[in-house]
Amino acid sequence: MAIINQHEKAAKPQVDESDIILSVNGISKKFCRSLKRSLMYGVQDITWEILGLREKNEKLRPEEFWALSNVSFQLKRGEALGLVGKNGSGKSTLLRIIAGLIKPDIGCVEVNGRVAPLIALGAGFNPILTGRENIYANMAILGLSKREIDERFDEVVDFAEIGDAIDAPVQSYSSGMAARLGFASAIHTEPDILLIDEVLAVGDVKFQAKCSMKLAEMIKKGITFILVSHNSMVINAICNSAIYLLNGKIQASGSADLIVKKYEKDLFMSGVNPPKLGMKFLPKKTVEKSLGADITYICFKNSSGEILESLRMGESCYLCIGCKVWKIFQDFSLGIIVTDLTLNGRTILMFESYYDGQPLMLKENNNEIQIELPNLALHSGVYDMAIYLKKENPYAELDILQGFIFRVEEAVVQHKFMGESLFYQPRKWHTKHL
Amino acid sequence: MIKTHRVVYRSQSSIRDPRQLLQQMYRDLLASRELAWRLLVRDISAQYRQSFLGIFWAFIPPIITAASFTLAKSNGLINVGNTDLPYPAYVMFSMTLWQTFTEALNAPIQGVASAKPMLARINFPREALILAKLGEVFFNFSIKLLLIVGLFVWFHISITWSIILAPIALIHLIALGTFIGLLLAPIGALYQDINRGLTFIIGFWLFLTPVVYPIPDSGIFGSIVKLNPVTPLLVTIRELATTGIISNPQGFWIASLISIVGLFLALIFYRLAMPFVVERISS
Numbered sequence: 096m097a098i099i100n101q102h103e104k105a106a107k108p109q110v111d112e113s114d115i116i117l118s119v120n121g122i123s124k125k126f127c128r129s130l131k132r133s134l135m136y137g138v139q140d141i142t143w144e145i146l147g148l149r150e151k152n153e154k155l156r157p158e159e160f161w162a163l164s165n166v167s168f169q170l171k172r173g174e175a176l177g178l179v180g181k182n183g184s185g186k187s188t189l190l191r192i193i194a195g196l197i198k199p200d201i202g203c204v205e206v207n208g209r210v211a212p213l214i215a216l217g218a219g220f221n222p223i224l225t226g227r228e229n230i231y232a233n234m235a236i237l238g239l240s241k242r243e244i245d246e247r248f249d250e251v252v253d254f255a256e257i258g259d260a261i262d263a264p265v266q267s268y269s270s271g272m273a274a275r276l277g278f279a280s281a282i283h284t285e286p287d288i289l290l291i292d293e294v295l296a297v298g299d300v301k302f303q304a305k306c307s308m309k310l311a312e313m314i315k316k317g318i319t320f321i322l323v324s325h326n327s328m329v330i331n332a333i334c335n336s337a338i339y340l341l342n343g344k345i346q347a348s349g350s351a352d353l354i355v356k357k358y359e360k361d362l363f364m365s366g367v368n369p370p371k372l373g374m375k376f377l378p379k380k381t382v383e384k385s386l387g388a389d390i391t392y393i394c395f396k397n398s399s400g401e402i403l404e405s406l407r408m409g410e411s412c413y414l415c416i417g418c419k420v421w422k423i424f425q426d427f428s429l430g431i432i433v434t435d436l437t438l439n440g441r442t443i444l445m446f447e448s449y450y451d452g453q454p455l456m457l458k459e460n461n462n463e464i465q466i467e468l469p470n471l472a473l474h475s476g477v478y479d480m481a482i483y484l485k486k487e488n489p490y491a492e493l494d495i496l497q498g499f500i501f502r503v504e505e506a507v508v509q510h511k512f513m514g515e516s517l518f519y520q521p522r523k524w525h526t527k528h529l
Numbered sequence: 530m531i532k533t534h535r536v537v538y539r540s541q542s543s544i545r546d547p548r549q550l551l552q553q554m555y556r557d558l559l560a561s562r563e564l565a566w567r568l569l570v571r572d573i574s575a576q577y578r579q580s581f582l583g584i585f586w587a588f589i590p591p592i593i594t595a596a597s598f599t600l601a602k603s604n605g606l607i608n609v610g611n612t613d614l615p616y617p618a619y620v621m622f623s624m625t626l627w628q629t630f631t632e633a634l635n636a637p638i639q640g641v642a643s644a645k646p647m648l649a650r651i652n653f654p655r656e657a658l659i660l661a662k663l664g665e666v667f668f669n670f671s672i673k674l675l676l677i678v679g680l681f682v683w684f685h686i687s688i689t690w691s692i693i694l695a696p697i698a699l700i701h702l703i704a705l706g707t708f709i710g711l712l713l714a715p716i717g718a719l720y721q722d723i724n725r726g727l728t729f730i731i732g733f734w735l736f737l738t739p740v741v742y743p744i745p746d747s748g749i750f751g752s753i754v755k756l757n758p759v760t761p762l763l764v765t766i767r768e769l770a771t772t773g774i775i776s777n778p779q780g781f782w783i784a785s786l787i788s789i790v791g792l793f794l795a796l797i798f799y800r801l802a803m804p805f806v807v808e809r810i811s812s
Contacts, residue, residue: 137719141801141805144801146544149542198538198804203537210652223579224571235568236568238653241563
């Protein structure tokens with residue numbers, strides 16, 4: 096080999112290990128958002144490529160930015176890697192470089208085997224032609240010979256559940272049928288590395304289940320996967336490890352569930368910026384509109400009664416709820432439901448004063464209900480709280496407040512390590528000499 | 530079983546390692562034969578399934594051109610010199626060859642333009658697009674051959690043994706068109722200007738090629754027509770198919786050399802340029 100740059104030198108020792116199937120070494124890629132400039136740079140790049148001047152392109156031209164910057168990782172045969180990151184974080188660009196569609200600006204990618212991109216389902220489908228003809232064209236584009244297609248043809252048709260429609264033009268297919276046919280053709284090319292970019296949501300639930308099963312089967316066969324998905328369940332179910340990309344850089348990499356959790360947390364922490372805590376007032380109701388008692392405000396206070404601006408994991412606080420009572424009932428009860436927005440809104444906490452055996456003695460007019468929460472057990476994240484006021488015997492709902500969004504900050508020093516914990520368990524350590 | 534092969538995608542210019550580049554080109558050209566055939570079958574069958582008149586579209590343009598120029602000539606609207614073939618046959622035959630040339634020129638540009646979504650998503654040998662389109666050019670020519678045979682029979686044009694050499698000259702003509710098309714295709718995928726300009730340039734180029742008139746002997750116009758690389762190729766095909774006497778063998782060989790060396794270099798250019806085109810066209 097005539098040219099060996101540093102990256103390749105670094106990659107050399109691993110070549111001997113035959114099970115490394117993909118090695119990405121210090122990949123960087125520039126992009127340009129302005130179309131006019133982008134086209135101009137395209138022509139410039141071509142000129143440099145032809146003249147052989149292109150080597151390392153570390154300088155950004157005006158209006159360019161790094162879509163990927165110094166990304167490195169390796170994959171062994173049979174591994175499944177999840178790629179997570181916000182839109183525009185460089186996931187698709189990375190896949191396209193691995194697929195050999197575009198050239199990196201810095202670094203190199205080494206692939207030992209056939210790569211099949213499941214980026215484009217049904218690429219090259221011609222709506223005029225029949226399903227049969229399209230399978231042949233599509234699989235040929237994906238790199239199969241006629242004989243190989245002949246061998247797999249029945250399997251593809253079976254998998255896609257197309258049946259007799261195989262000899263009808265594809266334009267007469269429903270969108271689901273066309274997508275199934277595309278997926279089936281792509282997946283039956285039996286590649287060494289499969290790149291999947293958000294395409295698992297094809298067809299109905301039954302077909303999706305079938306796809307997941309097929310993927311699991313392929314992993315067993317030793318096919319390597321790179322999967323881009325915004326669905327954490329899919330990543331967790333399929334991938335062993337994951338990479339979290341942020342603005343083109345690897346933010347974190349490691350075991351899939353840890354990385355996915357970190358990504359989702361970051362997404363909510365930075366994306367949904369909940370308003371500062373403080374006191375939230377509710378619109379006042381008239382006697383006629385009220386069902387007897389109303390929630391008037393909600394806030395968190397500290398032990399000295401000051402309203403809190405932020406909550407911190409592990410620290411004590413009081414949840415204070417204002418109630419205006421028009422009509423006295425015997426058994427007032429207040430319920431709280433907290434859902435974790437970083438876990439797709441899963442409910443993680445529910446309690447109610449009635450079941451806690453704490454009758455609420457509310458007087459006519461304004462009251463404040465205080466719930467002491469010693470050592471707040473919620474880990475850092477963003478939460479949604481619903482509060483309902485009701486009465487028992489006879490049961491009736493009086494008022495409900497939904498969508499109180501609040502954020503819990505990380506602990507300062509102590510208990511900062513959470514690992515994979517779902518909540519904070521207040522604890523004290525003792526050692527005893529026996 | 531599928532062959533596994535090792536590929537390295539790196540940032541450096543591939544042209545810095547010409548041996549490897551040529552090896553990869555050769556490998557991809559071989560690998561793309563079957564795909565090109567699939568694409569060819571796909572495109573042609575889709576094209577004819579959507580057409581009522583079908584192959585008649587291959588005949589209509591030369592016939593219309595010939596009819597209108599014959600009419601113009603016989604009414605004295607235009608004054609062209611005498612041709613060695615009957616004038617309508619001359620125009621029709623030359624027009625068919627000219628059409629084949631422009632088809633070859635447009636083939637890479639259209640091939641890349643219509644495959645944009647595919648190019649953006651799948652890494653298949655890019656040469657397949659060109660091969661498929663060239664296949665289409667040959668297919669179209671073979672249909673036009675029917676017209677030419679009919680023409681020769683109708684006008685009682687005598688042929689000589691040299692006609693068996695005509696296909697070779699035809700391949701050179703197609704090579705010239707493909708050479709220019711390959712140079713324009715990557716840029717044409719980025720800028721619309723190429724497509725717009727090309728329509729206009731091809732129209733003008735036809736005017737500089739002895740298609741509706743015989744080769745002018747003298748004058749500035751005559752020398753421009755003689756400098757046009759299409760002229761010796763087209764004229765030689767015509768001569769090989771009919772009289773068998775080649776008027777300008779030197780010009781033919783120079784134009785052929787330009788076409789074939791150019792085609793080879795243009796293939797390298799196309800291969801090197803495509804990743805950058807894909808980078809800019811896709812989203």
